Amino acid sequence: MAHSHSVGHSSSDTIAQFDRYVIPNYRRFPVCLVRGEGSWIWDAEGHRYLDFFPGWGCNLLGHCPPRIVEAVREQVGQLIHVPNTWYMEAQGALAQALSERAFGGQSFFCNSGAEANEAAIKLARAYGHEKGRYKIVTMEGGFHGRTYASLSATAQPKYHAGFEPMVPGFTYVPYNDLEAVAAALDDQTAAILVEPIQGEGGINIPSTNYLPGLRKLCDERGVLLMVDEVQTGLGRTGEWFAYQHAGIVPDVLTCAKALGGGVAVAVMMARPEVAAVLKPGMHASPFGGNPIACRASSAAIETIEADGLLARGNEIGERFRSQFEAIRAERPDLVRDIRIMGVMIGLDLTRDATDVVGECMRRHLLINVTHGHVIRLLPALTISDEQIDQGCAILAEVLRELVVQ
Numbered sequence: 001m002a003h004s005h006s007v008g009h010s011s012s013d014t015i016a017q018f019d020r021y022v023i024p025n026y027r028r029f030p031v032c033l034v035r036g037e038g039s040w041i042w043d044a045e046g047h048r049y050l051d052f053f054p055g056w057g058c059n060l061l062g063h064c065p066p067r068i069v070e071a072v073r074e075q076v077g078q079l080i081h082v083p084n085t086w087y088m089e090a091q092g093a094l095a096q097a098l099s100e101r102a103f104g105g106q107s108f109f110c111n112s113g114a115e116a117n118e119a120a121i122k123l124a125r126a127y128g129h130e131k132g133r134y135k136i137v138t139m140e141g142g143f144h145g146r147t148y149a150s151l152s153a154t155a156q157p158k159y160h161a162g163f164e165p166m167v168p169g170f171t172y173v174p175y176n177d178l179e180a181v182a183a184a185l186d187d188q189t190a191a192i193l194v195e196p197i198q199g200e201g202g203i204n205i206p207s208t209n210y211l212p213g214l215r216k217l218c219d220e221r222g223v224l225l226m227v228d229e230v231q232t233g234l235g236r237t238g239e240w241f242a243y244q245h246a247g248i249v250p251d252v253l254t255c256a257k258a259l260g261g262g263v264a265v266a267v268m269m270a271r272p273e274v275a276a277v278l279k280p281g282m283h284a285s286p287f288g289g290n291p292i293a294c295r296a297s298s299a300a301i302e303t304i305e306a307d308g309l310l311a312r313g314n315e316i317g318e319r320f321r322s323q324f325e326a327i328r329a330e331r332p333d334l335v336r337d338i339r340i341m342g343v344m345i346g347l348d349l350t351r352d353a354t355d356v357v358g359e360c361m362r363r364h365l366l367i368n369v370t371h372g373h374v375i376r377l378l379p380a381l382t383i384s385d386e387q388i389d390q391g392c393a394i395l396a397e398v399l400r401e402l403v404v405q
């Protein structure tokens, strides 16, 4: 068969192939990307782009981080996959590394954030089953995934439209509102599921008493506190996990995206007493915790530690903040708010910013806009000061041309 392999194709060849053979459920840039290194990425025509949003937050260490490339290369020649009916060294080592960095939790591995949240929701129901507790409280503007339970947990009607009915048992309350949570809890509530910082919702950072307040409510009412760290986890916010800024301990945590340094892997962690309700046969994932994914994830942890990247994340965030402050000084009419925690970065504009993505892309800078008016950047922890300044100069140039609507 001709054309089964894409090496040497132009972007337009690949686009034509997609038009015919790939379901069009994504809006894609008309460009085929072929190679990446750190915060740079190249298309099939050899154009180079500066990536302020590598892998939608999955490439926290940039494209092709060397330790991950090496770990995967070594593992792929040794053992690609074995199911969870066997013990695997790589999975045990990763589970220990995660437990040592997050509340002594035990891990269940799977492949995506939505799956990790499905596991958390099932665990909460199993844990609450005997007491008749099955309801989960989640927050408006949150995002937990596209599978049915994680979609039902996602309190944003636009994602439900056309797919109703949702899974029953979810109660939605406004984000950063402790009173609303207190009012929503009842004898049938099993858990609260919350993002420590809302990502897709617009980089929304709650007040410092929010997570401690949720912890207290959960303790008083016999409810599990489950933190969705799919986007915030593994060093994105300057700590291994964002809940650690709040000085609390959750009962359950989910993480994906950055966890594998660009390789697909996700985890649901739980306090051992809670995890104990999951007995053999109750939940499973054949590819979950496979040796390649686990070696990649352990290499990501090693990279962050060896290269001091948690502290570097805070420096990067502060450099973006000063660049954004300069933009705000120039255009106070345009900048509504600057929200930054480590390399989780939001620039909230007073007008729709959808066009900014395309304009930056034309100037070879890759960014994201969420909820229409928030420029969301999830840059790599390995980005250089020079790259930050270069990209911010492009962004400032594009924003300078924007008129307030």
Ligand SMILES: Cc1ncc(COP(=O)(O)O)c(C=O)c1O
Binding pocket: 111, 112, 113, 114, 115, 117, 143, 144, 145, 146, 195, 199, 200, 228, 229, 230, 231, 232, 256, 257
């Ligand atoms: C906070 C949060 N939870 C869950 C998900 C779903 O993860 P996945 O897309 O890997 O299923 C996302 C994805 O963007 C997310 O940001």
